[in-house]
Amino acid sequence: MTNNNRSRWDLGRFIQTLTYFEVIPFLNWVQDLIQGRPNSSKNIPDGAKQVGVILVAGATGGVGKRVVKQLLEKGYKVRALVRDIDKARSMLSDEVELVVADITKSETLTPLILANTQAVICCTAVRVQPVEGDNPERAKYYQGIKFYQPEIVGDIPENVEYQGVKNLVESTKKYLHKAGEKLLFDFTKPSTELKNTWGAVDDVVMGGVSQSNIQLVEETALFAGNVSTENSGGFASVRTKNFAPPFNLSGYEGVELLLRGDGKRYKFLLRTETQWDGVAYSYSFNTEANTWMNVRIPFAEMIAVFRAKTLKDSPPIDASKICSFQLMLSKFEYDGELNPKFSPGGFALQVESMKAYGGANLPQFVLVSSAGVTRPGRPGINLDEEPPAVKLNDQLGGILTWKLKGEDSLRESGISYTIIRPCALTEEVGGKEFIFEQGDNIRGKISREDVAKLCVEALQQTKASNVTFEVKEGEKTASSIDWEKLFSQLQSN
Ligand SMILES: NC(=O)c1ccc[n+]([C@@H]2O[C@H](COP(=O)([O-])OP(=O)(O)OC[C@H]3O[C@@H](n4cnc5c(N)ncnc54)[C@H](OP(=O)(O)O)[C@@H]3O)[C@@H](O)[C@H]2O)c1
Incomplete structure (x- = not known):
């Protein structure tokens, strides 16, 4: 082929590609200098980042505010469901997304409040306070904790402890991902992440003239462009920058893409090393024109490749350190074989989400209930020995009875859950050992700090399901x- 009939290769695009992916860090530095950009690491995508949010209901309460704080410390994204936004602002960190709702009013549990929820921690409760006019002389003690004659103020237990919890369970159920799934990318939301994370890698890196890009269109990431076989080229792709730290997907079976294609056959690749031109693991999949489909890519079926050459004797994927992902349309399958569905020209693949699937069954709804919920009216109960809430259940609007019904609504929902029934709550600092029991017979106390710790920990324990x-x-x-x-x-129940 002479220079005349070769299409014009674009050096500028070649450099742009390598610069975006920081293969030529020096040029980035020059660009930063010219554009006055701080040379920061904020453009490096974080694979440890949680994509889904943890919704905390009752976030302005004694346990709830501590749950919020501890979740943030662990790097979770937190959304706080509150009734009073000013109160919430005054007590919660700026990092928390605040949403206003009342769990007793299901119409307030809108998509805005529930979308993209990974798990819920519910610490709501009716307000119980000392009877007005009660005074310190009348204080009583239970298990060493001072209390006054209590009364319910505001909404009644049936509404909050039962109907409210049930509303929250039923509403979130529609939004939770299946247990065992982890959202990696959600392209339904506009964000700058796409631009900072994904970039085009076309055959320009090998002398070709294909062109592609990725952009947010119709609440999806649209990977589109034109593949040309001129200049011995023939591929277009989009790839993420290296994640630091990498994604840890150990324990998951693979990656699932929700996508709509054009009838062409694409490749999905991932890398477990940070080298630009190194080993990748690849999987080819067909699309149906204009049809939404879930494509499951089992790690075990991905093929180790260097460029499009298969590598024998490569170790299996180490899913604990996935550094980058790539989507590709190529003329080639592997080892010189042709992609059977390839034709040069325009193409379009829309991806709505990417998630890991087949992981452990972790709890998705943690409910803080109370010890004693099954004791009112239970034969053989000696009320004199029981905590105030059991003794005063009737005077307190059946608080424990309704709490039990709230629990039932969660147990029956099909959501993977943890129901924690603490004994009397204290404001102490915590850090004590935990004593777990089942059967609802124990009495004692526990700090709100430790209950919060338990709620947060449960999210990561399969045995808490x-x-x-x-x-x-x-x-x-x-x-x-x-x-x-x-x-x-x-x-388990
Ligand atoms: N006290 C004890 O000794 C004891 C013992 C065992 C179990 N428990 C249980 O432990 C849990 C946590 O207790 P806690 O002391 O942290 O409770 P808390 O301080 O009274 O907090 C209750 C939270 O629920 C919110 N809330 C109430 N009704 C709501 C509604 N309709 N919609 C949305 N949010 C609502 C409140 O919001 P506002 O700030 O807007 O009022 C508050 O944030 C409760 O389930 C409680 O019953 C308590």
Whole structure:
């Protein structure tokens, strides 16, 4: 082929590509200098970042505000469902997304409040306070905790503890991803992330003239362009920058894409090393023109390749360190074979979401209930020994009875859940050992700080799925906690 009949190769695009992916870091530095951009790491995508949010209901309460704080410390994205936004602003970190709703009014539980929820922690409760006019002389003690004659103020237990919890369970159910799934990219939301994370890598890197890009269109990421076989080219792709830290998808079976294609056959690739031109793992899949489909890509079926050459004896994918992802349309399949569905020219692939699937079944709804919920009216109960809420259940609008019905609505929902029934709550600093029980017979106390810790930890424990248990603190301070061992004592419901 002479220079005359070759299409014009674009050096500028070649440099742009390598610069975007920081293969030529020096040029980035020059660009930063010229454009006055701070040389920061904020454009490096973070694979440890949680894409879904944890919705905390009752976030302005004693347990709820501590749950919010501890979730943030662990790097979760937190959305706080509150009734009073000014109160919430005054007590919660600026990092929290605040949404206003009342769980007793299901019409307030809108898509805005529930979309993209990974899990819910519910710490709501009716307000119980000392009877007006009660005074310190009349204070009583239960298990060493001072209390006054209590009364319910505001909404009644049936509405909050039962109907409210049920509303929240039923509304969130529609939005939760299946247990065992982890959202990696949600392209339905406008964000700058796409631009900062994904970039085109076309055959210009090998002398070709194909062209593609990725942009947000119709609440999807649209990978589109033109593949040309001129100049011995023949591929277009979009690839993410390297994630630091990488995605840890160990324990998952693979990646699932929700997409709509054009009838062509594409490749999905991932890398577990940060080298620009190194080993990748690839999987080819067909699309149907103009049809939405879920494409599951099992890690075990991905082929190790260098460019489009298969590598024998490559180790299996180490899913604990996935550095980058790539979508590609290529003339070639592998080892010189042709892509059977390839034709040069325009193409378009719309991706709505990317998630990991086949992971552990983790709890998706943690409900803080109360020890004693099954005790009112239970034969053989000696009320004199029982905590105030059990003794005063009737005077308090059946608070525990309605709490139990709220629990039932969650147990029956099909959502993967953890129901925590703490004994009397204190404002102490926490850090004590946990004592778990089932059967609703224990009495004692536990700090709100430790209950919050338990709620947050449950999100990461498979053995916390579909269990209901009581908890109190032990005498000893806990230096370290073997969470797996603690939760594995529990029987699931
Ligand atoms: N106190 C105890 O000894 C004890 C013992 C065992 C179990 N528990 C249970 O432990 C849980 C946490 O207790 P806590 O002391 O943290 O409770 P809390 O301080 O009274 O907090 C309750 C939270 O629920 C919110 N809330 C109430 N009604 C709501 C509604 N309709 N919609 C949305 N949010 C609503 C409140 O919001 P506002 O700020 O707007 O009022 C507040 O943020 C509760 O379920 C409680 O019953 C308590």
